[in-house]
Amino acid sequence: MxxxxxxxxxxxxxxxxxxxxxxxxxxxxxxxxxxxxxxxxxxxxxxxxxxxxxxxxxxxxxxxxxxxxxxxxxxxxxxxxxxxxxxxxxxxxxxxxxxxxxxxxxxxxxxxxxxxxxxxxxxxxxxxxxxxxxxxxxxxxxxxxxxxxxxxxxxxxxxxxxxxxxxxxxxxxxxxxxxxxxxxxxxSRLFNPTAIEVLKMAALGFHNHEIAERLHITARGVEYHMESLRNKLGAANRANLIHIAHQFELF
CATH class of the missing domain: 3.30.450 (Beta-Lactamase)
Incomplete structure (x- = not known):
């Protein structure tokens, strides 16, 4: 031993x-x-x-x-x-x-x-x-x-x-x-810190309602942050958004 x-x-x-x-x-x-x-x-x-x-x-x-x-x-x-x-x-x-x-x-x-x-x-x-x-x-x-x-x-x-x-x-x-x-x-403070936390959890496979519970925000708030990030990064969908975020090293 x-x-x-x-x-x-x-x-x-x-x-x-x-x-x-x-x-x-x-x-x-x-x-x-x-x-x-x-x-x-x-x-x-x-x-x-x-x-x-x-x-x-x-x-x-x-x-x-x-x-x-x-x-x-x-x-x-x-x-x-x-x-x-x-x-x-x-x-x-x-x-x-x-x-x-x-x-x-x-x-x-x-x-x-x-x-x-x-x-x-x-x-x-x-x-x-x-x-x-x-x-x-x-x-x-x-x-x-x-x-x-x-x-x-x-x-x-x-x-x-x-x-x-x-x-x-x-x-x-x-x-x-x-x-x-x-x-x-x-x-450069291009992204809301809460939005980055939402994105981190989405990348780990959490669903929106789970993210909302852990971050103490509403499910609508999670959707808002994800949509805002998709628009800023020109992402087509959730998977594409996570891929781009990895390229930019956002988390």
Missing amino acids: HAVQTPAQRQERPMPPSLDQLRQHLRAMILPLGFSGFWYQGIPHHARQNYNAPCRSQLFTPAALRRPVATLASSSQVQSLQRLYLSRVARQDPNFEQSLDLSSPHRYCLDPAVAPQAARLFLNHDVTSVLSWPLPSFGLSAWSGRFILLSTQQRDSTTKEELEQTLRQGQALLLDSHRTSFNPYRQ
Whole structure:
């Protein structure tokens, strides 16, 4: 017979690093490559198309794409710069729309004749180069990560391969323990929290009356939340709704 271990004898699972700990670790990884700061953000696929041709059926409006959600900045100063850029400059800046293209990196044009507001904002913060670096992942079916890298140098001495490898390692650290924090579908408050709970229980096979009993709402309320989610996600039926929700990692 095997001896039964006491709780004290069992090896406890180590706690995942906090976002602040990861921030410091990423700084140690990225700053030696010639960058003075960065922010990382989860971006929905097709963000650029949605930004260029918005319509009522889309979950992310242009304004929603300019909000600082699902993001982590390297410092409080960089966080303030990001918020200033998104709230005051991004709408008029051609760089912002191009940075939503997740197919390839994009170096911001900070020519005052082309992007005067962006040039003024970044140069006022001693940033002379801004690089958007998307990191599509096969493990993410509906969104990807993107680093915005800030530099006080005109040219980066780091090779593309070295930078890509470092950023992929950084993204893996973030998503390994804090994946939900960078999911734009979860962090943008697109869905009612109660509706998500209804959806979770529906995915587990509960019927509407059972969901209503457990969540202390009416059966009509359950139907309302399910219908609202179907409309938002363009789902044909209950099964299709659950499938789409899994793709967006809503639960």
